[in-house]
Amino acid sequence: xxxxxxxxxxxxxxxxxxxxxxxxxxxxxxxxxxxxxxxxxxxxxxxxxxxxxxxxxxxxxxxxxxxxxxxxxxxxxxxxxxxxxxxxxxxxxxxxxxxxxxxxxxxxxxxxxxxxxxxxxxxxxxxxxxxxxxxxxxxxxxxxxxxxxxxxxxxxxxxxxxxxxxxxxxxxxxxxxxxxxxxxxxxxxxxxxxxxxxxxxxxxxxxxxxxxxxxxxxxxxxxxxxxxxxxxxxxxxxxxxxxxxxxxxxxxxxxxxxxxxxxxxxxxxxxxxxxxxxxxxxxxxxxxxxxxxxxxxxxxxxxxxxxxxxxxxxxxxxxxxxxxxxxxxxxxxxxxxxxxxxxxxxxxxxxxxxxxxxxxxxxxxxxxxxxxxxxxxxxxxxxxxxxxxxxxxxxxxxxxxxxxxxxxxxxxxxxxxxxxxxxxxxxxxxxxxxxxxxxxxxxxxxxxxxxxxxxxxxxxxxxxxxxxxxxxxxxxxxxxxxxxxxxxxxxxxxxxxxxxxxxxxxxxxxxxxxxxxxxxxxxxxxxxxxxxxxxxxxxxxxxxxxxxxxxxxxxxxxxxxxxxxxxxxxxxxxxxxxxxxxxxxxxxxxxxxxxxxxxxxxxxxxxxxxxxxxxxxxxxxxxxxxxxxxxxxxxxxxxxxxxxxxxxxxxxxxxxxxxxxxxxxxxxxxxxxxxxxxxxxxxxxxxxxxxxxxxxxxxxxxxxxxxxxxxxxxxxxxxxxxxxxxxxxxxxxxxxxxxxxxxxxxxxxxxxxxxxxxxxxxxxxxxxxxxxxxxxxxxxxxxxxxxxxxxxxxxxxxxxxxxxxxxxxxxxxxxxxxxxxxxxxxxxxxxxxxxxxxxxxxxxxxxxxxxx
Amino acid sequence: xxxxxxxxxxxxxxxxxxxxxxxxxxxxxxxxxxxxxxxxxxxxxxxxxxxxxxxxxxxxxxxxxxxxxxxxxxxxxxxxxxxxxxxxxxxxxxxxxxxxxxxxxxxxxxxxxxxxxxxxxxxxxxxxxxxxxxxxxxxxxxx
Numbered sequence: 003x004x005x006x007x008x009x010x011x012x013x014x015x016x017x018x019x020x021x022x023x024x025x026x027x028x029x030x031x032x033x034x035x036x037x038x039x040x041x042x043x044x045x046x047x048x049x050x051x052x053x054x055x056x057x058x059x060x061x062x063x064x065x066x067x068x069x070x071x072x073x074x075x076x077x078x079x080x081x082x083x084x085x086x087x088x089x090x091x092x093x094x095x096x097x098x099x100x101x102x103x104x105x106x107x108x109x110x111x112x113x114x115x116x117x118x119x120x121x122x123x124x125x126x127x128x129x130x131x132x133x134x135x136x137x138x139x140x141x142x143x144x145x146x147x148x149x150x151x152x153x154x155x156x157x158x159x160x161x162x163x164x165x166x167x168x169x170x171x172x173x174x175x176x177x178x179x180x181x182x183x184x185x186x187x188x189x190x191x192x193x194x195x196x197x198x199x200x201x202x203x204x205x206x207x208x209x210x211x212x213x214x215x216x217x218x219x220x221x222x223x224x225x226x227x228x229x230x231x232x233x234x235x236x237x238x239x240x241x242x243x244x245x246x247x248x249x250x251x252x253x254x255x256x257x258x259x260x261x262x263x264x265x266x267x268x269x270x271x272x273x274x275x276x277x278x279x280x281x282x283x284x285x286x287x288x289x290x291x292x293x294x295x296x297x298x299x300x301x302x303x304x305x306x307x308x309x310x311x312x313x314x315x316x317x318x319x320x321x322x323x324x325x326x327x328x329x330x331x332x333x334x335x336x337x338x339x340x341x342x343x344x345x346x347x348x349x350x351x352x353x354x355x356x357x358x359x360x361x362x363x364x365x366x367x368x369x370x371x372x373x374x375x376x377x378x379x380x381x382x383x384x385x386x387x388x389x390x391x392x393x394x395x396x397x398x399x400x401x402x403x404x405x406x407x408x409x410x411x412x413x414x415x416x417x418x419x420x421x422x423x424x425x426x427x428x429x430x431x432x433x434x435x436x437x438x439x440x441x442x443x444x445x446x447x448x449x450x451x452x453x454x455x456x457x458x459x460x461x462x463x464x465x466x467x468x469x470x471x472x473x474x475x476x477x478x479x480x481x482x483x484x485x486x487x488x489x490x491x492x493x494x495x496x497x498x499x500x501x502x503x504x505x506x507x508x509x510x511x512x513x514x515x516x517x518x519x520x521x522x523x524x525x526x527x528x529x530x531x532x533x534x535x536x537x538x539x540x541x542x543x544x545x546x547x548x549x550x551x552x553x554x555x556x557x558x559x560x561x562x563x564x565x566x567x568x569x570x571x572x573x574x575x576x577x578x579x580x581x582x583x584x585x586x587x588x589x590x591x592x593x594x595x596x597x598x599x600x601x602x603x604x605x606x607x608x609x610x611x612x613x614x615x616x617x618x619x620x621x622x623x624x625x626x627x628x629x630x631x632x633x634x635x636x637x638x639x640x641x642x643x644x645x646x647x648x649x650x651x652x653x654x655x656x657x658x659x660x661x662x663x664x665x666x667x668x669x670x671x672x673x674x675x676x677x678x679x680x681x682x683x684x685x686x687x688x689x690x691x692x693x694x695x696x697x698x699x700x701x702x703x704x705x706x707x708x709x710x711x712x713x714x715x716x717x718x719x720x721x722x723x724x725x726x727x728x729x730x731x732x733x734x735x736x737x738x739x740x741x742x743x744x745x746x747x748x749x750x751x752x753x754x755x756x757x758x759x760x761x762x763x764x765x766x767x768x769x770x771x772x773x774x775x776x777x778x779x780x781x782x783x784x785x786x787x788x789x790x791x792x793x794x795x796x797x798x799x800x801x802x803x804x805x806x807x808x809x810x811x812x813x814x815x816x817x818x819x820x821x822x823x824x825x826x827x828x829x830x831x832x833x834x835x836x837x838x839x840x841x842x843x844x845x846x847x848x849x850x851x852x853x854x
Numbered sequence: 855x856x857x858x859x860x861x862x863x864x865x866x867x868x869x870x871x872x873x874x875x876x877x878x879x880x881x882x883x884x885x886x887x888x889x890x891x892x893x894x895x896x897x898x899x900x901x902x903x904x905x906x907x908x909x910x911x912x913x914x915x916x917x918x919x920x921x922x923x924x925x926x927x928x929x930x931x932x933x934x935x936x937x938x939x940x941x942x943x944x945x946x947x948x949x950x951x952x953x954x955x956x957x958x959x960x961x962x963x964x965x966x967x968x969x970x971x972x973x974x975x976x977x978x979x980x981x982x983x984x985x986x987x988x989x990x991x992x993x994x995x996x997x
Contacts, residue, residue, distance in 0.1 A: 009870035022856035
């Protein structure tokens with residue numbers, strides 16, 4: 003008992019320091035509020051302990067300490083989740099203690115219970131019937147299962163459980179006799195249990211109704227000593243779930259979310275998914291009392307209190323709780339075995355079975371092992387009627403334990419009890435195994451799920467690192483004070499790329515992909531991360547990350563794209579550093595909360611990052627691809643391209659007088675490529691496109707458009723012989739083609755992020771893990787540049803146009819610098835969702851020519 | 855500061871929790887492996903079983919709490935007769951009474967004319983029939 007009291011006191015103290023810990027408070031600050039539930043608990047258990055000492059000196063000495071420990075744990079946990087409900091629960095506990103003390107003084111309590119068994123049962127059933135007439139729900143919605151007694155809400159199904167057990171125990175003790183056919187002797191109990199079950203189903207309290215049936219079968223099995231009754235369970239489960247699935251919508255959803263929790267993770271199964279993540283967040287030792295975020299799980303206070311304990315005390319905490327409940331059950335079964343009368347024996351067993359079964363169902367429900375039933379976890383959950391009932395159950399157990407038989411009953415009588423004890427142990431071992439899978443084996447997988455909102459809490463208490471431009475200009479910063487840190491983007495047009503970290507809408511863009519660095523988890527030493535987590539349950543202060551984006555260039559791209567729908571990518575052709583990544587229209591991550599509705603319904607899709615996620619048909623941009631394949635062919639060895647007389651009338655750009663069709667390649671004419679197609683084998687064409695990387699999504703720490711399967715693409719090329727026009731690429735991929743040609747055949751790797759700052763302030767570069775690939779020979783690359791050279795010889799370019807699946811015309815501009823260019827070589831890709839070659843050319847040319 | 859103290863409380867909390875569990879488990883382990891001390895050993899009244907049909911007129915007196923009867927040599931009271939099952943029935947003393955139960959024997963056990971299907975209380979002077987064999991029961995209290 004002393005150890006239990008010490009545990010609760012330490013728990014209360016740890017809780018009272020949690021707030022100060024979260025805020026990294028320099029001084030010792032204690033939340034005195036926690037002294038109230040602690041005091042209430044101490045008063046209650048002192049009262050009960052004194053009564054037990056006086057009235058029941060020969061009682062089982064372990065029952066009450068276990069119960070007291072569980073209640074204390076429950077009271078404080080409820081208080082930490084909601085002080086308001088915690089206060090009510092303390093009052094309930096004190097009321098329960100008084101009732102306990104009064105009832106403990108009553109002599110012949112068990113005898114009175116037995117004698118008037120029908121009176122009690124009718125009373126309990128009557129209360130249930132009353133809820134049909136004057137029932138209320140404290141939450142104002144959902145099933146009306148409560149009675150309002152002077153402002154206190156009482157749930158009659160809770161005491162009914164105890165009354166039912168009393169009735170069954172009394173009945174079985176009297177009626178199970180030899181030489182009376184078994185069916186006749188149990189018929190009345192079948193009818194009564196069925197009636198109570200139907201009443202509860204009528205009140206939509208399916209969880210309690212099924213618990214009744216379970217307790218009934220468990221009692222029947224042991225009292226009649228016929229193990230075969232357990233076969234009722236599988237039968238019943240199949241029949242009940244089939245009938246329930248077809249007729250009761252609640253049962254249907256519960257079964258569906260139980261089987262497939264991840265399908266509706268923000269809808270019907272939100273609670274279950276969050277419960278699993280909470281268990282994972284607890285890990286082995288928990289986040290520490292008061293330091294976790296168990297409030298994320300809806301109704302964590304009552305039905306899901308197990309997940310709150312799991313998060314803050316970890317697997318070691320929940321294992322202890324499960325073990326305590328199991329111990330209580332085992333003590334109860336020992337008491338039952340040793341009881342003097344069969345009524346006492348059945349009653350003690352019934353109560354133990356009730357504790358075990360109810361705990362198993364709700365913990366199993368929390369963990370997704372069985373479908374969720376809306377019942378309480380005995381002694382721990384919020385709920386006054388449940389707490390008082392469970393206290394009375396405890397009292398009955400203690401009463402029975404004071405009247406043991408003179409002799410241990412023979413083996414035959416004890417065997418069913420031992421058998422059931424073993425079964426309960428197995429059930430709890432199952433719970434423990436599932437619990438450890440979530441808390442240990444699958445922990446990382448669960449925590450990394452997008453449904454886990456804990457990062458938002460971390461962001462409020464420790465600042466994320468800033469995202470900087472190439473020159474060190476902050477683009478995304480953390481503002482505000484500890485406890486209310488906020489994220490702000492200083493250059494809103496980059497919102498699509500930088501992304502958002504919004505508590506309501508989640509994370510996206512670089513905020514999501516750079517999370518391990520911005521949050522410091524990958525950039526700081528293991529020791530720092532570990533200690534920060536251990537003491538504060540917070541990640542370390544985040545690290546700054548530097549991008550390759552160049553703000554003047556980015557600004558120019560945004561200005562040029564203004565008023566259009568499309569995207570532009572400007573990159574260094576040698577290094578692959580991305581200088582500008584513009585998409586239009588864009589959104590402003592700073593005003594996401596206000597704009598969300600409008601952004602989601604906007605037909606122009608401003609949340610979409612066209613530069614990386616956009617997937618546009620290549621169209622007549624294929625001219626460059628054919629040319630690459632043609633000149634890169636070892637057989638042709640950079641011959642002059644074939645030229646035909648046929649001039650195309652449908653080009654991306656109006657054609658001036660030109661000699662032959664090969665000269666029109668630059669203007670994206672539809673039939674020009676046909677000339678080259680005759681000269682290029684489909685295999686060669688396919689391998690060139692593959693080398694350009696158009697079949698693989700580029701690796702740039704951002705969401706990118708999915709590319710078509712390479713094998714499918716090959717098949718398509720082989721079949722159509724020539725048509726590449728429907729191949730879809732993103733502007734970023736197009737820019738890579740331009741960069742390859744500009745860099746004289748060697749394909750650089752796209753690099754958006756540059757470096758991060760480590761714990762000691764050093765900048766560490768993100769190293770690309772693959773080397774540049776040679777796509778073209780230098781000779782053929784230069785030849786392409788020459789063929790596509792513009793009026794100013796320092797720039798090459800090609801214009802193209804294509805048709806989307808919806809039949810809309812899009813315009814491409816692909817360009818780069820030539821050897822004449824002074825400065826680092828650049829490559830650019832522009833796409834506009836309009837038939838506007840003029841604008842595309844202006845944007846592309848300006849981006850290149852004004853870059854220096 | 856708060857974090858360090860809070861952490862110390864957390865450790866203390868876990869230590870207490872597991873100490874409690876250890877103590878509780880130790881008690882329950884003891885009570886399972888040893889006889890429960892709460893059950894006092896009051897003396898068992900002597901059970902005398904005698905069989906007239908058997909040639910020797912076997913008679914035996916028992917003061918142990920459990921007496922197994924049957925054809926098997928392992929039994930406390932051996933009846934060598936084809937109508938008797940190898941483990942036919944069992945007398946046991948609990949709740950201050952002697953009980954008899956049939957161990958699913960082939961030919962059954964009867965208290966006078968009543969077939970014994972559930973454990974029943976037996977009194978001094980009762981006759982129990984196992985197959986064709988009559989067993990006379992005599993119970994004498996021990997002081």
